[in-house]
Amino acid sequence: MSSLTRADVAHLAGLARIELSDAELDRMVGELGVIIESVAKVQQAPIDGVAPMSHPLPLTNVTRPDVVRPSLTPAEALAGAPASDQQRFSVPRILDEE
Amino acid sequence: MTDLPADLTRATAAVLGEALADKTISSVELTQAHLDRIAAVDGAVHSYLHVDPEGALAAARDVDGRRSTGETLGVLAGVPIAVKDVMATRGLPTTCGSKMLEGWIPPYDATVVAKLRAAGLPILGKTNMDEFAMGSSTEHSAYGPSRNPWDLTRIPGGSGGGSSSVLASFQAPLATGTDTGGSIRQPAAVTATVGTKPTYGGVSRYGLVALASSLDQAGPCGRTVLDTALLHAVMGGHDPMDSTSIAAPVPPVVEAARRADVSGLRVGVVKELGGQGYQAGVQERFDESVQLLVDLGAEVVEVSCPNFEYALAAYYLILPSEASSNLAKFDAMRYGMRVGPEGVEAPSAEQVMAATREAGFGPEVKRRIILGTYALSSGYYDAYYGSAQKVRTLIAQDFDAAFEQVDVLVSPTTPTTAFAFGDKLDDPMAMYLNDIATIPANLAGLPGMSLPAGLASEDGLPVGFQILAPAMQDDRLYAVGGALEGALTDRWGGPVLNGIPDLPTAPADRTGV
Numbered sequence: 001m002s003s004l005t006r007a008d009v010a011h012l013a014g015l016a017r018i019e020l021s022d023a024e025l026d027r028m029v030g031e032l033g034v035i036i037e038s039v040a041k042v043q044q045a046p047i048d049g050v051a052p053m054s055h056p057l058p059l060t061n062v063t064r065p066d067v068v069r070p071s072l073t074p075a076e077a078l079a080g081a082p083a084s085d086q087q088r089f090s091v092p093r094i095l096d097e098e
Numbered sequence: 099m100t101d102l103p104a105d106l107t108r109a110t111a112a113v114l115g116e117a118l119a120d121k122t123i124s125s126v127e128l129t130q131a132h133l134d135r136i137a138a139v140d141g142a143v144h145s146y147l148h149v150d151p152e153g154a155l156a157a158a159r160d161v162d163g164r165r166s167t168g169e170t171l172g173v174l175a176g177v178p179i180a181v182k183d184v185m186a187t188r189g190l191p192t193t194c195g196s197k198m199l200e201g202w203i204p205p206y207d208a209t210v211v212a213k214l215r216a217a218g219l220p221i222l223g224k225t226n227m228d229e230f231a232m233g234s235s236t237e238h239s240a241y242g243p244s245r246n247p248w249d250l251t252r253i254p255g256g257s258g259g260g261s262s263s264v265l266a267s268f269q270a271p272l273a274t275g276t277d278t279g280g281s282i283r284q285p286a287a288v289t290a291t292v293g294t295k296p297t298y299g300g301v302s303r304y305g306l307v308a309l310a311s312s313l314d315q316a317g318p319c320g321r322t323v324l325d326t327a328l329l330h331a332v333m334g335g336h337d338p339m340d341s342t343s344i345a346a347p348v349p350p351v352v353e354a355a356r357r358a359d360v361s362g363l364r365v366g367v368v369k370e371l372g373g374q375g376y377q378a379g380v381q382e383r384f385d386e387s388v389q390l391l392v393d394l395g396a397e398v399v400e401v402s403c404p405n406f407e408y409a410l411a412a413y414y415l416i417l418p419s420e421a422s423s424n425l426a427k428f429d430a431m432r433y434g435m436r437v438g439p440e441g442v443e444a445p446s447a448e449q450v451m452a453a454t455r456e457a458g459f460g461p462e463v464k465r466r467i468i469l470g471t472y473a474l475s476s477g478y479y480d481a482y483y484g485s486a487q488k489v490r491t492l493i494a495q496d497f498d499a500a501f502e503q504v505d506v507l508v509s510p511t512t513p514t515t516a517f518a519f520g521d522k523l524d525d526p527m528a529m530y531l532n533d534i535a536t537i538p539a540n541l542a543g544l545p546g547m548s549l550p551a552g553l554a555s556e557d558g559l560p561v562g563f564q565i566l567a568p569a570m571q572d573d574r575l576y577a578v579g580g581a582l583e584g585a586l587t588d589r590w591g592g593p594v595l596n597g598i599p600d601l602p603t604a605p606a607d608r609t610g611v
Contacts, residue, residue, distance in 0.1 A: 004472070008472075009468065012468045012471045012472050012475070013464075013468055014452075015471050015475070016422060016455075016467050016468055016471045017426075017429070017448065017451045017452045017455055018452060018455045018456055018459065018464055018467065018468070019439070019452045019453055019455070019456035020456065020464070021456075024461075024464070027461075028464070028465065028468065031465060031526055032465065032468065032469060032472070034526070034527060035414065035465075035469060035526055035527060036469070036472070038411060038414075038527050039411040039412075039414050039415050039473075039482070039486075040411070040481075040482070041408060041411040042408055042411045042412050042415060042482070042485040042486045042488075042489045043481060043485050044408075045405060045408040045412075045485070045488070045489045045492060046405075046492070047485055047488035047489060047492065050488040050491050050492060051488070051491055052484060052487030052488050052490070052491065053487055053488075053490040053491040053494060054312060054487060055312045055342075055543075056298040056299075056312065056494075056541075056542060056543020056544075056569075057298060057299055057342055057344070057543065059341070059342060062341035062342075064338045064339075072205050072206065076205035076206075077205065079203070079205055080202050080203070080204075080205070080432070080433030080434065081431075081432055081433060082430060082431070082433075082434075082435070082436035083436070089431055089432055091431050091447050092438075092444075092445055092446060092447045092449075092450045093444060093445075093446055093447065094446065094447045095446075096446065
């Protein structure tokens with residue numbers, strides 16, 4: 001059982017794209033430690049040789065007929081956008097400076 | 099209509115449907131009665147995040163008009179309903195209890211909502227919930243908690259505490275819910291209302307803000323078993339827009355609720371879901387209900403599901419893992435909140451995303467996303483997420499073995515009655531334990547119902563009785579639920595909700611939502 005360090009949590013928050021304040025980080029380290037210790041109980045279950053289950057229904061490749069049907073107008077699709085321009089989502093820069 | 103009470107908000111949906119059909123009342127009159135009730139009591143209860151008087155009355159007028167021309171309408175046409183804020187409603191705000199979606203107005207309807215509209219149910223408004231359905235108390239709603247109408251200092255359950263408190267405070271005769279680990283059944287249990295989580299795939303998930311896609315299931319909430327069945331029949335059925343929707347008719351739930359027969363039915367009491375850790379008054383009401391089922395002609399045996407002890411741990415790995423992936427869509431680009439990082443000139447999309455998720459998500463959402471990110475990260479995947487998936491198989495096998503011996507399984511819905519606000523807010527694991535009896539059904543994709551079993555003797559608060567059935571045998575829940583409800587109501591001399599205290603009346607403060 002590895003316990004999470006403050007640096008681990010900061011790294012995970014970065015992967016999850018969530019900024020955390022110092023106070024949030026401090027709190028999260030303790031809480032996640034308790035939760036992870038508790039959920040690690042799955043490793044004590046008699047799971048040797050048991051197949052994993054990802055979903056309750058044994059479905060594969062569900063498709064519907066490829067037919068044209070009504071869809072959102074550009075105005076409807078953009079109605080909730082924080083910013084838009086010329087019928088497009090307007091986003092912050094996606095490249096680094098260098 | 100002999101059964102119609104003077105106060106229309108106290109009537110069942112079934113009785114209201116009949117009164118509408120024979121034109122004893124109009125939908126406009128009925129909808130206005132509920133809007134008046136909302137105006138009077140929702141200030142104290144805070145069930146609704148958004149109320150839509152104009153839309154509801156317009157839908158009611160439309161149904162009344164169609165009825166007056168002799169059009170044949172469904173049994174719930176004109177009966178108003180409250181919709182959980184996790185469901186996309188065209189033209190009505192949909193926040194999922196989160197600041198991330200404050201003010202978002204979806205450009206389309208969830209399939210469930212489209213079905214409600216097509217069936218002529220006026221939508222009164224959107225009900226409160228824990229943020230992105232993560233919680234058991236509504237204390238994680240970004241807009242403040244809903245209150246339990248039985249005792250305003252206590253939780254109404256969660257995540258669907260808005261829907262449960264709406265029903266228990268007579269602010270709607272019907273409501274919708276979603277149940278990922280108990281979010282329909284646990285709120286029903288602590289408010290003395292009825293709620294069903296259908297078989298996974300039985301009700302479309304299209305247009306629902308996803309929490310954990312392999313566990314989420316929408317379902318009906320009502321004050322009686324029959325009302326819940328009537329709504330189940332409207333909500334359910336195959337939807338080509340949801341690839342996990344089952345291509346089969348809705349099981350005969352209404353017929354089962356009316357039949358309400360358990361004679362010769364084999365009922366299994368789950369050994370692992372009771373006894374130690376369960377409040378004495380909860381266990382007492384449960385045992386009493388089991389005895390009633392025996393008296394009604396059911397064969398009751400004890401059944402063991404040994405791997406259920408690992409269900410909570412598996413659930414709190416699988417759910418955060420799926421949630422961390424599903425909630426990645428809140429990236430500040432296409433809809434929802436966008437804020438920039440402080441003191442950064444020309445921030446990158448990544449910096450904006452991280453700042454937005456910091457500002458837009460509450461603490462429980464951040465906790466679960468980060469936990470899921472950990473459980474899925476390379477090096478830990480097999481030990482956590484992989485092990486949890488194997489436990490999921492064991493849980494499903496326990497159910498398979500149990501249903502070789504019995505037709506339905508039963509347990510208390512929750513270990514305790516409603517707790518006070520703040521009691522478990524600082525201890526996530528204590529909060530998660532509320533779901534211990536409801537989670538196994540979600541992991542296996544099976545249908546489950548909670549209905550009132552009475553009030554616990556030590557605190558006078560509602561106790562829920564849970565029924566579980568094999569996949570696509572949802573009708574069994576209603577046969578058992580209907581029979582038990584009938585026997586209990588006879589014993590009590592009326593529905594348990596008749597004994598709920600009167601609410602203080604005060605106008606709602608719904609500014610900012």
